[in-house]
Amino acid sequence: MWIEQRAWTAAEGWSKTEKPAGATSLVLYFAAPGVMTPDDIYAQLRQRYGDAAIVGCTTGGEISGDEVLDDSVVTAAIGFDKATVRIAARDLGDVSESRKIGGELARELAGDGLRAILILSDGTKVNGDSLVAGCLEAVAPDIIVTGGLAGDGARFQSTAVGCNDAMRSGRVAAIGLYGASLAIGHGSFGGWDEFGPPRTITRSEANVLYELDGEPALDLYKRYLGEEAQGLPGSALLFPLSIRPSEGADGAEVVRTIVGIDEAAKSMTFAGDVPTGYLARLMRGNFDNLVDGAGKAAEAAATGAPCLAILVSCIGRKLLMGQRIAEEVEIVADVLGGKADLIGFYSYGEISPHGFTGKCELHNQTMTITTISER
Structure with missing residues (x-):
């Protein structure tokens, strides 16, 4: 498994990296609203990564490595050695459709070897609880479900999700990860x-x-x-x-x-x-407890292997912690060590199994981490 991370800002353009050899399985991207048109983001990623599955959403802030960014686009491309990826998407006509759409997406992705589903959803037109409930009804209990709701800074006006197309409002995307070679970790803690x-x-x-x-x-x-x-x-x-x-x-x-x-x-x-x-x-909020909570989430998600770590943290944490917000990402990087490539975003809701009950739920105000590695 290989991972390539890049970031784009208006001042610097795309960070310069050499794309690894081999086919790209999946590209995740998280974009600040308005910094680049959805069409341009998708076109540029499609040009670089060919036939890969490309999924992303708008944010309240972006995470790349141990840095918290604003007004950027961050990406992580993954090339699996053995594992495979499938994606599915639906458009929400109304919030009342959340449960139905969660079930439809999960049933479309169900199949031999399914290990985990990662959900990215519009953050303003969805009932996240119902979306998760519908998904869980349609998959076996051992399938790990994680993800988050797209952000729009602190505005709560309009969010967008893309799934092999340009981001648009009212979208829900789901990524299915398949194969015995995969190791999936997860952790979610608050600290309030x-x-x-x-x-x-x-x-x-x-x-x-x-x-x-x-x-x-x-x-x-x-x-x-x-x-x-x-x-x-x-x-x-x-x-x-x-x-x-x-x-x-x-x-x-x-x-x-x-x-x-x-x-x-x-x-x-x-x-x-x-x-x-x-x-x-x-x-x-208590600053020290919030940072400690992020560290606990990392401890729970750690697999001990080189991995992609997908961080979904709440916009409320970012607003409260201000310039100290980088501390929660830095502690995650420290706990996971040099084996992890970090990418993520600040969200309107986090999806993860509960740290105490083990049941997948919608959370708010947590740091939620999903780690993906291949044995």
């Missing part, structure tokens, strides 16, 4: 601190939260945020919610990021479902 008492979700519909402990959710949330509430919905990225099924479900928490508010309904819309009856607690 909970504060305030646990509250029961007393009224919600899918990913829209209306009431906590019988009180309008937005009113309660604003009280806790104080002056930060003036910056909603943008400031909500810094104060996500932790949800879990019950008091007895310690360790099964998942984090949910607010992507919109409705002042009239006093409700909050999240990137994933917030089921009625679950317990919820507010969270806030």
